Amino acid sequence: MYASHRRAFLVLVVLGAVVLAVVVSRGSGPQTAAASSHAEAPLISEDPRADNTDLYAFVSPDRPDTVTIVANYIPLEAPASGPNFPAFDDSVRYELNVDNNGDGEDDLSYEFRFKTVTRNPDTFLYNTGPIDSLTDPDWNRVQTYSVTLVDGKKKGKGKAKVLGENLPTPPDNIGPRSTPNYPALASAAVSSIGDGIKVFAGQRDDPFYVDLGSIFDLAGLRPFNPFHAIPLPAEAGRDAVARFNTHTIAIQVPISQLVKIPNTTIGIYASASRQKETVLRKDGTKDGNGPWVQVSRLGEPLINEAVIPLGTKDLWNRVDPEDDAQFTSYYTDPEVSRLENLLYGGVLAPIATTGRSDLVAILLTGVPGLNYTGPTKSDLLRLNTAIAPSASPSRLGVLDGDFAGFPNGRRLSDDIIDIELRAFAQGYGPVLAGALGLPNLSPNNQLGDGVDANDVPLLTMFPYVGTPHQGYQVP
Amino acid sequence: MKRRLTVGAAAAVLAAAALLLGGAFRGGSSAASAPVAAPATAESLQTGFSPGSTEGLVARLQAQLRTAPDDARALDLLGLAYQQRARETGDPTWYAKSDGVLRKALRLAPDDLLATSGLGSLALSRHRFAAALTLGERARRLSPTTARNYGVIGDALVELGRYRDGFRAFDRMATLKPSLSSYARVAHARELIGDWDGAVSAMKLAADSAIGEQEPTAWTRVQLGKLYWNRGRLAQADREFRDALTAFPGYVYALDARAQVEAARGRIRPAIALERQASDTIPLPQFVATLGDLYRVEGDERGARREYALIGVIERLLRANGVKTDLETALFDVDHRVRLPHALSLARLAQAERPSIDGDDVLAWALARNGRCAEARAWSERALRLGTRDALKFFHRGWIEACLGDRSAARLWYRRSLALNPHFSILWAPVARKGVSS
Numbered sequence: 001m002y003a004s005h006r007r008a009f010l011v012l013v014v015l016g017a018v019v020l021a022v023v024v025s026r027g028s029g030p031q032t033a034a035a036s037s038h039a040e041a042p043l044i045s046e047d048p049r050a051d052n053t054d055l056y057a058f059v060s061p062d063r064p065d066t067v068t069i070v071a072n073y074i075p076l077e078a079p080a081s082g083p084n085f086p087a088f089d090d091s092v093r094y095e096l097n098v099d100n101n102g103d104g105e106d107d108l109s110y111e112f113r114f115k116t117v118t119r120n121p122d123t124f125l126y127n128t129g130p131i132d133s134l135t136d137p138d139w140n141r142v143q144t145y146s147v148t149l150v151d152g153k154k155k156g157k158g159k160a161k162v163l164g165e166n167l168p169t170p171p172d173n174i175g176p177r178s179t180p181n182y183p184a185l186a187s188a189a190v191s192s193i194g195d196g197i198k199v200f201a202g203q204r205d206d207p208f209y210v211d212l213g214s215i216f217d218l219a220g221l222r223p224f225n226p227f228h229a230i231p232l233p234a235e236a237g238r239d240a241v242a243r244f245n246t247h248t249i250a251i252q253v254p255i256s257q258l259v260k261i262p263n264t265t266i267g268i269y270a271s272a273s274r275q276k277e278t279v280l281r282k283d284g285t286k287d288g289n290g291p292w293v294q295v296s297r298l299g300e301p302l303i304n305e306a307v308i309p310l311g312t313k314d315l316w317n318r319v320d321p322e323d324d325a326q327f328t329s330y331y332t333d334p335e336v337s338r339l340e341n342l343l344y345g346g347v348l349a350p351i352a353t354t355g356r357s358d359l360v361a362i363l364l365t366g367v368p369g370l371n372y373t374g375p376t377k378s379d380l381l382r383l384n385t386a387i388a389p390s391a392s393p394s395r396l397g398v399l400d401g402d403f404a405g406f407p408n409g410r411r412l413s414d415d416i417i418d419i420e421l422r423a424f425a426q427g428y429g430p431v432l433a434g435a436l437g438l439p440n441l442s443p444n445n446q447l448g449d450g451v452d453a454n455d456v457p458l459l460t461m462f463p464y465v466g467t468p469h470q471g472y473q474v475p
Numbered sequence: 476m477k478r479r480l481t482v483g484a485a486a487a488v489l490a491a492a493a494l495l496l497g498g499a500f501r502g503g504s505s506a507a508s509a510p511v512a513a514p515a516t517a518e519s520l521q522t523g524f525s526p527g528s529t530e531g532l533v534a535r536l537q538a539q540l541r542t543a544p545d546d547a548r549a550l551d552l553l554g555l556a557y558q559q560r561a562r563e564t565g566d567p568t569w570y571a572k573s574d575g576v577l578r579k580a581l582r583l584a585p586d587d588l589l590a591t592s593g594l595g596s597l598a599l600s601r602h603r604f605a606a607a608l609t610l611g612e613r614a615r616r617l618s619p620t621t622a623r624n625y626g627v628i629g630d631a632l633v634e635l636g637r638y639r640d641g642f643r644a645f646d647r648m649a650t651l652k653p654s655l656s657s658y659a660r661v662a663h664a665r666e667l668i669g670d671w672d673g674a675v676s677a678m679k680l681a682a683d684s685a686i687g688e689q690e691p692t693a694w695t696r697v698q699l700g701k702l703y704w705n706r707g708r709l710a711q712a713d714r715e716f717r718d719a720l721t722a723f724p725g726y727v728y729a730l731d732a733r734a735q736v737e738a739a740r741g742r743i744r745p746a747i748a749l750e751r752q753a754s755d756t757i758p759l760p761q762f763v764a765t766l767g768d769l770y771r772v773e774g775d776e777r778g779a780r781r782e783y784a785l786i787g788v789i790e791r792l793l794r795a796n797g798v799k800t801d802l803e804t805a806l807f808d809v810d811h812r813v814r815l816p817h818a819l820s821l822a823r824l825a826q827a828e829r830p831s832i833d834g835d836d837v838l839a840w841a842l843a844r845n846g847r848c849a850e851a852r853a854w855s856e857r858a859l860r861l862g863t864r865d866a867l868k869f870f871h872r873g874w875i876e877a878c879l880g881d882r883s884a885a886r887l888w889y890r891r892s893l894a895l896n897p898h899f900s901i902l903w904a905p906v907a908r909k910g911v912s913s
Contacts, residue, residue, distance in 0.1 A: 048687040091683045274653035277677045279642040279664040311618030312586050
């Protein structure tokens with residue numbers, strides 16, 4: 001009995017580590033806290049407001065002729081974080097990029113820029129009375145934004161068209177006195193900007209879910225508690241990202257504007273860029289007008305965290321997906337799998353540590369017959385827009401035979417932790433084993449943290465992401 | 476705050492899992508049954524963690540290393556956490572501890588990027604700039620695309636007086652990853668070359684990118700405030716310092732800065748209270764010296780002497796933990812007429828090791844106060860070679876000109892220094908004012 005317990009424990013620990021690698025680094029790069037000599041400037045900064053935590057893309061269930069793209073920035077916002085409630089950064093350019101011909105380059109780029117106005121500089125307060133509407137004078141720190149579509153950015157054509165300006169954002173959800181009737185404020189901040197396009201930018205509930213609490217406790221997974229080296233009764237998982245907010249940028253665009261027929265699959269990534277400032281400015285260069293440099297990007301979930309090694313992260317975040325072939329070896333020979341194998345060695349059937357073409361397909365080229373975009377390897381969230389939304393979505397997406405879910409795009413409800421746990425462990429489940437011959441190791445194909453859904457209900461209409469938690473309710 | 480705790484906790488679990496993995500792999504069942512250290516990764520060494528949380532982090536990493544003493548990753552993190560403790564407490568014994576664990580990490584994993592750049596930043600903190608440069612270069616070879624390596628290299632080069640190369644390193648850093656870290660360095664460099672507007676705009680970008688993080692926000696606000704202060708913009712400076720204290724209550728660098736604002740407004744008692752609070756929290760030599768100066772201004776010579784006497788003790792402690800303080804000691808001694816000939820030889824030594832414009836300026840000042848004003852003038856010229864607009868360096872030059880008998884040149888420099896910031900120094904601004912009117 002000991003041996004089998006031990007074995008189960010090892011498996012869970014390994015997978016726990018994978019999950020953790022994944023979760024821990026959501027929204028944070030490596031960082032030293034060291035000081036420099038004279039000016040003592042930090043050597044690295046976390047930069048939460050330029051930090052892209054999650055990207056989702058799906059055919060809109062209530063408008064199936066459109067695609068919705070949701071990009072979240074600013075990780076783990078505590079709802080009661082006044083008086084400086086979180087907001088987008090006016091000096092960051094936020095970008096949602098679409099490749100529609102499989103070459104990895106962005107053919108369409110929706111750029112979001114924000115502008116903060118402090119209506120009354122004599123108070124540090126966010127608001128001086130209830131905010132009843134988006135134009136309420138009691139709301140002191142207001143943020144608006146513009147949306148610009150850049151067509152063929154990478155090919156130098158770069159036709160930029162302003163789609164919307166001075167668009168409203170909702171206030172953060174503060175409490176029943178400051179932000180009564182929050183859902184109405186939020187829905188008033190959905191803007192239609194012509195050509196059937198809708199946009200939203202503002203605070204929402206973070207739809208990501210994971211049982212950190214149990215994983216923290218000796219890498220446990222509650223449903224598997226009896227098999228742990230220190231056994232406990234099995235329990236349901238508990239969502240540790242519950243009660244945290246994030247800032248969402250969402251856009252809904254008619255499919256016809258996104259795809260390039262005959263291709264029906266589009267590749268999407270979100271990014272954030274900052275302007276480069278150098279010591280010696282060239283003549284004529286004005287302040288703050290340096291060229292934009294991408295500092296954060298996100299296509300498939302967890303690549304920066306679980307695939308790209310420490311010394312390569314700055315480079316990876318800076319380069320564009322069309323240049324991702326240089327990182328292929330991190331996918332084919334993933335560090336995580338080496339670690340797994342080390343621990344599985346002699347105990348379980350070994351997991352392939354080289355030639356992981358399964359990961360290359362899912363994460364870099366798309367899966368043939370589902371969302372393959374060609375041989376160009378690029379980290380994009382690939383969505384086949386010809387696949388209709390599922391009437392009864394499965395949290396396990398394609399692993400469970402629901403082809404409208406991850407890795408065909410990513411819905412807000414998809415259980416990325418469980419799916420990735422199983423994919424890393426080569427437990428792809430019977431559907432993919434049958435259809436594509438992917439490995440289906442057992443019991444790896446049963447793994448999960450026991451948290452299967454978000455704490456807050458999703459909206460049934462754009463922007464779909466749930467109402468943010470109130471500071472008043474969640475200290 | 477909560478968010479940071481969560482991130483820290485997540486990091487802790489990862490490390491715990493790693494520990495367990497390591498232990499399990501070594502086949503020791505003891506690892507699985509050992510008390511669990513819930514520790515941290517680089518991610519929990521993020522900016523903005525409060526003193527309490529670093530303390531907890533250190534304890535957890537120490538516990539983890541008791542179970543698995545050869546975990547290079549944990550050693551890296553502990554080494555960096557020790558450096559953060561030094562920042563927070565001013566206790567230089569953390570430097571020696573950081574040194575020990577980072578060296579051990581490097582013995583276990585000679586190509587460890589984090590240990591290498593961590594030793595680089597430690598060398599910077601200890602004012603060992605040549606060593607920092609070597610380590611920064613080594614880290615760069617390990618990962619030429621990691622922005623922070625160029626921060627270590629650039630900081631070292633600037634302190635070694637190799638400005639052109641240093642600025643190039645900052646530009647490289649900015650190209651790889653525009654961020655708080657690179658914006659702040661670019662701001663500092665622009666200030667050095669006299670581009671104050673450019674420095675302010677870069678530091679504002681740094682402050683923007685720091686929002687949401689406690690210590691970085693406080694740090695950038697204080698830096699921005701100091702830029703305003705250096706141009707005599709008291710109210711603007713004070714607003715930044717107050718913002719820093721709102722973001723990070725009790726932040727000592729903001730307390731110190733606010734003390735100087737109060738002193739500039741002629742409110743010596745509130746100034747003393749603020750400086751006292753700063754130096755009680757972190758007895759950094761510059762805080763204690765300022766406190767002494769404030770007592771002296773108030774006419775409390777005993778209080779002043781008491782603080783001044785403390786400086787020697789603090790500096791000995793710094794030296795015992797590997798921090799080079801020759802330049803700072805020389806400046807204090809020269810300012811306060813302590814053993815002037817010895818201060819001069821100390822300044823020479825310091826300038827040779829740290830041939831920056833600060834090294835040049837302190838040497839110029841030491842020579843002048845020893846009556847060797849012709850020599851002093853040449854060093855003062857060197858100190859101003861970048862076009863830096865620094866009231867104290869201007870004042871030193873004026874004093875040197877006066878010593879050489881050129882009263883009109885002296886008045887010109889004094890006027891320049893006061894025009895930049897009429898309150899540039901508790902000790903010397905009054906002297907400059909007198910010099911202008913004489």
